[in-house]
Amino acid sequence: MEPARGTISLRGVRKTYRRRGREDFHALDGVDLEIPGGSIFGVIGRSGAGKSTLLRTINLLAEPDAGEVLIDGLRVDGSTGSALAAHRRKTGMIFQHFSLMASKSVWQNAALPLRLAGVAEAEIDRRVAELVTLVGLEDHAHAFPASLSGGQKQRVAIARALVHDPEILLSDEATSALDPETTRSILALIRRINRERGVTVVLITHEMSVVEEIADAVAIVDGGRVVEEGPTWRLFSEPRHAITADFVRAARRDRLADIAAAVDDMEWIGAHRYVARLDGTSATGIAAVADVAPDFRVLKSDIRAVQGRPQGYLAFETGAALTDAEQAALRVEALPR
Ligand code: ADP
Numbered sequence: 195m196e197p198a199r200g201t202i203s204l205r206g207v208r209k210t211y212r213r214r215g216r217e218d219f220h221a222l223d224g225v226d227l228e229i230p231g232g233s234i235f236g237v238i239g240r241s242g243a244g245k246s247t248l249l250r251t252i253n254l255l256a257e258p259d260a261g262e263v264l265i266d267g268l269r270v271d272g273s274t275g276s277a278l279a280a281h282r283r284k285t286g287m288i289f290q291h292f293s294l295m296a297s298k299s300v301w302q303n304a305a306l307p308l309r310l311a312g313v314a315e316a317e318i319d320r321r322v323a324e325l326v327t328l329v330g331l332e333d334h335a336h337a338f339p340a341s342l343s344g345g346q347k348q349r350v351a352i353a354r355a356l357v358h359d360p361e362i363l364l365s366d367e368a369t370s371a372l373d374p375e376t377t378r379s380i381l382a383l384i385r386r387i388n389r390e391r392g393v394t395v396v397l398i399t400h401e402m403s404v405v406e407e408i409a410d411a412v413a414i415v416d417g418g419r420v421v422e423e424g425p426t427w428r429l430f431s432e433p434r435h436a437i438t439a440d441f442v443r444a445a446r447r448d449r450l451a452d453i454a455a456a457v458d459d460m461e462w463i464g465a466h467r468y469v470a471r472l473d474g475t476s477a478t479g480i481a482a483v484a485d486v487a488p489d490f491r492v493l494k495s496d497i498r499a500v501q502g503r504p505q506g507y508l509a510f511e512t513g514a515a516l517t518d519a520e521q522a523a524l525r526v527e528a529l530p531r
Pocket of ligand 1 (some may be wrong): 211221239240241242245246247248394
């Protein structure tokens with residue numbers, strides 16, 4: 195069977211940097227990954243883990259020195275000349291710091307790759323108009339980057355990354371320089387592009403919350419290797435590797451702090467407050483909360499379907515304290531009075 199459009203396979207990929215006077219350094223040390231066409235795939239890892247290098251082997255900005263890179267089942271590593279150019283057009287890329295040209299308008303920035311490729315003016319106009327609208331910048335088409343917010347700049351970069359109608363969008367920490375609200379709006383745009391245009395998205399980040407928000411599946415990278423991978427819901431509910439567990443713990447701490455702050459000024463009616471973590475299993479969830487605390491009152495919920503499974507947090511109040519066993523079964527944490 196033919197792989198779906200935008201399927202990426204890395205097989206035994208290694209990338210070695212030679213360093214003068216020191217040992218060779220394997221930034222990637224035998225990476226195997228299957229990224230299904232049309233999915234949103236997250237790559238998480240600490241700084242220096244090899245995430246950027248991994249992303250760059252997909253569009254061959256970094257040529258692997260061993261292993262194979264396949265797109266739609268066809269090998270692309272080792273491509274040169276027009277084959278390499280064609281491959282690069284299939285893969286758009288966005289970056290943390292946007293990489294826009296300050297002297298060019300929104301429109302001109304988005305049009306630039308088409309100009310360089312010698313596309314006819316009428317066709318450039320048609321494609322840029324469509325994309326500037328897609329990213330919501332139709333009223334800013336003639337503005338220059340200096341007058342735009344960070345989120346708007348990233349929208350320009352997204353439009354530019356899509357001008358060749360790529361199969362794949364690579365995102366290198368694209369939301370790391372943005373505030374949480376802007377991050378959410380950019381992630382929503384990326385998800386819409388994935389759904390509406392069938393573009394495979396590979397995003398690298400050091401923030402688990404980004405992955406939790408939109409990725410279907412995640413690989414955790416450390417020391418140039420994939421140490422764990424799986425569906426996003428599974429990694430969050432049952433992290434197996436110590437590094438995954440660290441990322442999940444940190445993400446949970448951040449979310450709990452947000453929720454505690456959100457309910458802080460709400461009037462206490464019940465005597466006890468908890469936050470339940472819904473992990474997509476039937477042992478957690480609103481029905482399970484209702485079983486042990488029938489009088490529960492929802493204070494705040496932050497629940498979304500991750501691959502059809504309800505995941506998230508439910509802050510609630512109840513008259514009677516939950517036992518330790520009930521708290522453990524529901525994955526509940528008490529909020530201080
Ligand atoms: P991450 O994106 O996870 O922070 P990178 O892929 O950027 O990690 O880098 C992985 C390792 O490879 C780092 O130790 C980095 O210093 C090294 N590295 C990356 N690019 C180069 C290069 N061009 N030359 C030498 N070393 C590099």
